[in-house]
Structure formats: structure tokens, C-alpha cells
Amino acid sequence: MDFLSIFHKAKSSDESIIRSESTTDYSDPVSNSGFTYTSLDDDRLSIVYGCVRIRSNTVAQLPLKIYRKMDKGREEATDNIYWNLLTRKPNGFQTPFQLWQWVVRQLDIHGNAYLKRIRNGLGQTIELWPLNAISVKVQIDATSGKPFYTVLFKGKQDVYPSDQIIHFKGYSVDGVIGLSTIDTFRVLFDGYSILEDAGTQIAKNVAKVPNIITHPVNVKDEELRKLKDNWNNGFKGDNAGKTGWLPNTYKVEQVPNGLSAQDAQYIEQKRFSAQRIAADIFGIPQHQLGLSTSPTYASVEQMAIEFVSYTITPILVNLEQTLNDVFFADDPSLYVKFNTKSLLRGDDNSRRNMYQFFLTNGCMTPNQINDLEDNGIIVPADQGGDTYVRQLNIGPATTQSPTSSLV
Numbered sequence: 001m002d003f004l005s006i007f008h009k010a011k012s013s014d015e016s017i018i019r020s021e022s023t024t025d026y027s028d029p030v031s032n033s034g035f036t037y038t039s040l041d042d043d044r045l046s047i048v049y050g051c052v053r054i055r056s057n058t059v060a061q062l063p064l065k066i067y068r069k070m071d072k073g074r075e076e077a078t079d080n081i082y083w084n085l086l087t088r089k090p091n092g093f094q095t096p097f098q099l100w101q102w103v104v105r106q107l108d109i110h111g112n113a114y115l116k117r118i119r120n121g122l123g124q125t126i127e128l129w130p131l132n133a134i135s136v137k138v139q140i141d142a143t144s145g146k147p148f149y150t151v152l153f154k155g156k157q158d159v160y161p162s163d164q165i166i167h168f169k170g171y172s173v174d175g176v177i178g179l180s181t182i183d184t185f186r187v188l189f190d191g192y193s194i195l196e197d198a199g200t201q202i203a204k205n206v207a208k209v210p211n212i213i214t215h216p217v218n219v220k221d222e223e224l225r226k227l228k229d230n231w232n233n234g235f236k237g238d239n240a241g242k243t244g245w246l247p248n249t250y251k252v253e254q255v256p257n258g259l260s261a262q263d264a265q266y267i268e269q270k271r272f273s274a275q276r277i278a279a280d281i282f283g284i285p286q287h288q289l290g291l292s293t294s295p296t297y298a299s300v301e302q303m304a305i306e307f308v309s310y311t312i313t314p315i316l317v318n319l320e321q322t323l324n325d326v327f328f329a330d331d332p333s334l335y336v337k338f339n340t341k342s343l344l345r346g347d348d349n350s351r352r353n354m355y356q357f358f359l360t361n362g363c364m365t366p367n368q369i370n371d372l373e374d375n376g377i378i379v380p381a382d383q384g385g386d387t388y389v390r391q392l393n394i395g396p397a398t399t400q401s402p403t404s405s406l407v
Contacts, residue, residue, distance in 0.1 A: 004281050008139065010150070013318055015065070032097075035138055047274045047277050047278065047289070048274075048277065050278075050289050051103075051108070051277065051278055051281070051282035051284045052105050052108045052109065052285075054282075054284055054289075055104055055108055055282060055284070055312070055315070056100075056101045056102075056104035056105045056108065058101040058183045058343070059100055059101070059103060059104045059312060059319075059338070060096075060097040060099075060101035060313055061086070061097065061342075062187070062316070062339055062340060062343070063338070063339045064086055064087055064096065064100070064336055064337070064338050064339075065087060065336065065337060065339065066080050066082065066087070066334060066335070066336050067079075067085060067334070067335055067336070067337060068080075068186060068333055068334055069332075069334075069335070075363065077334055079085050080334065081124055082125065082327055085125060085126065085127070085128065086323070086327075086336060088127045090127065091128055091129055091130075092127065092128075092256040099130065100319070101317070102130055102313060103115070103130070103168060106130075106133050106168075106317075107168055107170045107178070107315070108170075108181060109133075109180070109181055109182055110133035110134065110178075110180050110181070110182070110280065111133075111169070111170040111171065111178030111179045111180045111181055111184075112133045112138075112150070112167065112168065112169055112170065112176070112177060112178045113130075113133060113167075113168040114130070114131040114133060114136050114168075115128040115129065115131065115166040115168075116130075116131055116151075116160070116165060116166075116168065117127040117163075117164050117166060117167070117326075118127070120315070123241070123328070128166065128185065129260055130235060130278075131151055131165075135151060135153065136149055136150070136151050136152075136165075137149070137150040137151075137152075137179045138167070138176055138203060140176060144164050146161070147167070148160060148162060149161075149164075149165045149399070150168070165324065166323075166326050167322075168318065168319060168322050170318075170319075181281065185277075185281055194335055208315065214250070225396055227250075236318070248342070271291065271363045272311065274289070274291055275291055282311075283306070283307070283310060283311035284307070284311070285300075285303040285306070285307050287300055287350050288307075304343075305344065308340060308343045308344060312340070312343070313340070316338045316340070320335070320336055320337055320338065322338060323336045341372060351373075354371045359389065360389070360390070360391055361390060361391070362388045362389060362390040363388075364386075364388075365385065365386050365387060365388055366379045366384065366385050367379055367385040367386055370388070378385075386402040
């Protein structure tokens with residue numbers, strides 16, 4: 001018995017089904033460009049692999065925690081029943097890093113990511129099992145208006161209600177299922193793949209540096225054969241690299257084999273296609289993929305901030321809102337959140353100036369700063385470790401100096 005067969009199945013009549021399936025037809029791998037391309041090739045293109053790797057690794061490295069809203073501020077809800085599931089061990093074979101790396105990859109390639117909720121006898125989720133997006137079909141029950149999921153596993157189809165599947169959706173036109181990135185931009189990917197193959201052929205041709213031996217008059221075939229055999233046998237193996245000797249009537253010439261104008265155009269077109277895929281589809285700064293020719297420190301720093309704000313943050317919000325809706329819909333005081341502070345740390349000097357400002361203006365305590373730096377230092381409370389301080393010459397904002405009022 002496979003593991004899916006132990007889950008509760010939900011059945012719906014054919015009359016009460018509204019289909020909302022992926023637009024990707026994996027049975028027809030031929031795209032509009034005439035190039036055969038299948039879903040199994042999704043991130044095997046170097047540029048796609050690079051983009052997906054950067055996005056998935058960036059999200060996966062961020063710590064995810066459960067918080068509880070307080071009257072003033074918030075606290076970590078370490079006593080929540082889902083703390084260990086979401087922050088330490090989502091299932092028996094993946095770490096949190098591996099799970100969220102997989103989820104983001106599925107979203108980036110297929111536009112959808114699915115997790116099966118494994119419950120205990122009390123109905124509490126104790127594990128999250130990943131399901132391959134290409135094996136899941138989403139449909140809407142016309143009576144209840146809720147989605148249900150048909151999962152193909154080892155030749156069997158099992159149907160599950162929405163409360164057993166966590167469905168992360170990417171960009172969608174119907175709100176039910178996300179669009180496949182590969183299918184949506186297939187022509188662009190096909191063009192890059194063709195250029196990548198052409199680049200491989202160019203590299204092979206450039207790597208060949210043939211030599212030719214010339215003679216001013218025609219030579220008999222037997223003499224040519226002997227010369228060829230003697231030359232090859234005399235300068236192979238242990239003799240490789242030695243100086244060759246020929247009769248004074250023969251001459252060795254090296255044939256130049258550089259890039260032609262057409263080859264150079266192929267390489268430039270490949271770079272342009274890579275830049276389009278990185279920027280337009282995945283929102284990756286060019287310098288992270290080696291596509292930028294001369295980035296400056298200031299430009300890289302600004303692009304890093306924009307990458308977090310406009311590329312990573314939307315992914316995180318999507319994941320957070322989905323998890324909150326699944327696990328904490330009945331308790332709005334609880335919520336999950338990825339910590340992005342590590343992505344915006346800046347250099348040592350910038351952090352030092354920031355902490356000095358926060359510390360001297362009563363915004364943070366020394367221990368809070370040490371916690372952000374993760375240096376393991378705890379200043380005792382009686383030595384001011386948990387005390388907010390402020391400069392003596394600064395008073396409350398509502399207090400006005402007598403000399404500051406002019407008549």
C-alpha cells in the first residue's frame with residue numbers, strides 16, 4: 001500500500017465539477033518555435049537553473065517563525081503545536097531549507113506548489129509531504145465552490161479535499177491555479193536553448209586548432225602516407241611537445257580559427273536572451289548571474305535592496321499568507337513570518353552606525369542588538385543589557401525648550 005492510499009479521499013460527482021486545469025499540455029512537447037521541449041527540461045537550461053537556484057536558495061535560507069501578537073509588540077509562539085513542524089522538521093526526509101527550496105522551485109517552474117498534510121489522530125498536521133505539480137490536477141466543486149485535488153501517484157489517481165492539500169499559487173488568471181512559467185514563456189526559452197546549443201558548437205569549433213603540412217609540388221600518395229605516419233607516431237605520447245623536423249621542402253602552417261562575425265552575433269544574442277529571462281521573468285539582478293559587465297559597489301548594493309523588495313518579498317508574502325490561512329485562520333493573533341533582516345544587513349560600518357543610532361535614541365537595547373548580530377553575547381540585566389537609554393540632552397517630543405519659542 002502506498003502512502004497516498006491511507007489518506008481520506010473526497011469524491012465528487014461529474015455533474016458538480018468545474019474544471020480549472022493547468023494550460024500546460026505535457027503530451028505535446030512541440031512549441032510554436034518548432035523546437036521540441038518538454039517539462040522535464042524546465043530548469044536544465046543554464047540561465048533558468050541559475051535564476052531558480054538564486055530565488056529558491058534565497059527564500060530557503062530565511063528563518064521562518066511563528067509569532068503571537070501582544071498588546072505591545074509580539075513574541076515568538078514557541079509553545080504552538082506547529083512550531084516544530086514549520087521551523088524545524090516539516091517531514092521525515094527534508095529540512096526546512098530543503099522544503100522551501102523545493103516549494104519555490106515548483107512555483108518558479110510550474111506556477112504551483114502542493115504540500116499534502118499528514119495528520120495524527122487528533123486531526124493536527126504532523127508532516128508536510130511535497131507533491132509534484134505535474135501530477136496534480138485542480139478542480140472546483142460547483143456545489144460547495146471549494147477546490148479538490150486529483151493526484152496521480154504510481155499509476156493511481158487519488159482525490160483529496162482542499163483541507164488536505166496546501167496549495168501555493170503563482171501568478172494566476174483565474175485565481176484557482178497558477179500559470180506555468182515554462183509554458184507561458186516557452187518560445188523565449190526555446191530560443192535561448194537553441195542559442196545555447198549553437199554556442200556549444202561554436203566552442204567546439206574554436207577549440208580545434210588544426211595544422212597543415214604543405215609542399216610546393218604534388219607528392220605521391222605513398223610518400224604522404226609515410227610522412228603522416230612518421231609525424232603522428234613521432235610526436236604522440238611521450239614524444240608530445242617535442243620539436244618536429246621535416247625536409248626543407250615541407251612547411252607546417254597553423255590555420256587560424258577564431259570567431260566569425262556570425263558566431264559573435266550568436267553569443268551576443270544569447271547574452272541578450274539571458275538578460276531578458278533573468279530580468280523580465282525571474283527578477284534577478286544581472287550581476288548575480290555574471291551578465292553585468294562592470295557593476296559598481298553602489299549599483300550592486302541598490303540592486304540587492306531592489307531584489308529583496310521586488311523579487312523576494314512577494315514570494316514570501318505569498319507563502320506567509322497561504323500558511324496563515326491554513327494553520328491560523330481561527331486565531332488571528334498568530335502568524336508566520338520569514339525574517340529578511342539577514343538579506344539587508346549591509347556592511348559592518350553601515351550596521352555599526354545604525355545600531356548606534358537605535359541604541360542612543362532608545363529604540364533598541366544592547367541585548368536586542370546582540371541578538372540581531374547573532375554573536376551569542378548576553379549583557380546581564382543589572383549591567384543595562386535590557387535597558388533602553390537615551391541621550392541626556394534629548395527630551396520627549398512634546399517638551400519644548402523655553403528658548404525655542406519666539407514671539
